[in-house]
Amino acid sequence: MTDKVENIYTALHAVMKEVGYVQKQSSPNLSYTYAGEAALIAAIRPSMVEYGIFVYPASIPDFRTEVYTTKSGSLMNLTRVEVIYRFLHVASQSYIDVYARGEGSDSGDKSGNKAMTGAYKYALRQALMIETGDDPDKDASVERASTGGKKKASTYDHTLAGIIQLGEDLGLDEDAVKAALKGAGYTKWDPEKWDEMKKALATAAVTAKAGNGSNRST
Numbered sequence: 001m002t003d004k005v006e007n008i009y010t011a012l013h014a015v016m017k018e019v020g021y022v023q024k025q026s027s028p029n030l031s032y033t034y035a036g037e038a039a040l041i042a043a044i045r046p047s048m049v050e051y052g053i054f055v056y057p058a059s060i061p062d063f064r065t066e067v068y069t070t071k072s073g074s075l076m077n078l079t080r081v082e083v084i085y086r087f088l089h090v091a092s093q094s095y096i097d098v099y100a101r102g103e104g105s106d107s108g109d110k111s112g113n114k115a116m117t118g119a120y121k122y123a124l125r126q127a128l129m130i131e132t133g134d135d136p137d138k139d140a141s142v143e144r145a146s147t148g149g150k151k152k153a154s155t156y157d158h159t160l161a162g163i164i165q166l167g168e169d170l171g172l173d174e175d176a177v178k179a180a181l182k183g184a185g186y187t188k189w190d191p192e193k194w195d196e197m198k199k200a201l202a203t204a205a206v207t208a209k210a211g212n213g214s215n216r217s218t
Contacts, residue, residue: 008089008096011051016128018047037121044128051089055124057116058086058097065111065195067166067202075170075202079104079111085123098123109195163197170205180204 005011022043048055062082067075081102088095100123104114124130167177184200186193 005051005089005091007092007094008053008087009094011053011089012087012096012127014051015044015047015053019044019128020131022130037117040121040124040130044124044130052091054088054090056086056088057083057120059084063112065198067170067198069170074107075206076105076107077109077111077198079115081112081115081119083116083119083123085120085127087127096127098127100126163194163201166198167201167205170201171208172201172205176204176208177201 005014022039060081060083062080064080066078068078070076083100083102085098085100086095087098100119102115102117102119102122104111104116104118106114163181164174164177167174167180172180180200180203181187181197183204184197186197186200190197
């Protein structure tokens with residue numbers, strides 16, 4: 001250890017002097033390059049361990065999930081999360097908190113994982129000022145299709161009113177929402193079953209859409 005480390009500030013400064021850039025990588029399945037979480041951890045972990053820095057999510061002020069429809073008509077789960085990551089210097093117990101946001105979309109159950117990974121990655125980059133060549137301001141925004149033809153994807157409170165609003169945005173009226181939940185075995189509102197209920201509504205919406213299409217005369 002070449003630097004005298006007394007607190008979290010001198011510890012982070014020592015890491016910053018050793019790690020200044022992380023090379024972006026490419027994937028055959030993607031049309032863009034990126035600096036992934038694994039690459040960041042591989043670059044900074046040795047120095048973080050050497051200078052006694054421990055990182056963990058101290059709090060999650062906001063965690064929201066929603067469903068939207070892509071331009072091709074597919075249903076996607078979207079999670080947005082706000083996380084306060086704590087960078088703790090083990091020896092002195094001094095720390096700094098870093099705020100980060102993450103967003104992830106997935107057709108299955110991985111949107112939350114992707115959102116947390118994104119938040120963690122940007123917290124590391126922000127705290128240590130790590131350059132990757134990745135600048136979101138250079139990229140054009142990608143517009144999502146609306147959920148029900150009326151508005152873009154909305155956030156939903158994890159309440160009965162929220163699940164009914166979600167169903168309406170998916171094209172189901174209140175009676176259809178209740179019927180879909182009952183058909184999936186949910187006879188009463190249970191906030192602990194939000195994700196399962198959301199999937200039941202998504203399935204019902206796809207079924208209803210397919211049924212409407214098959215009923216059209218040619």
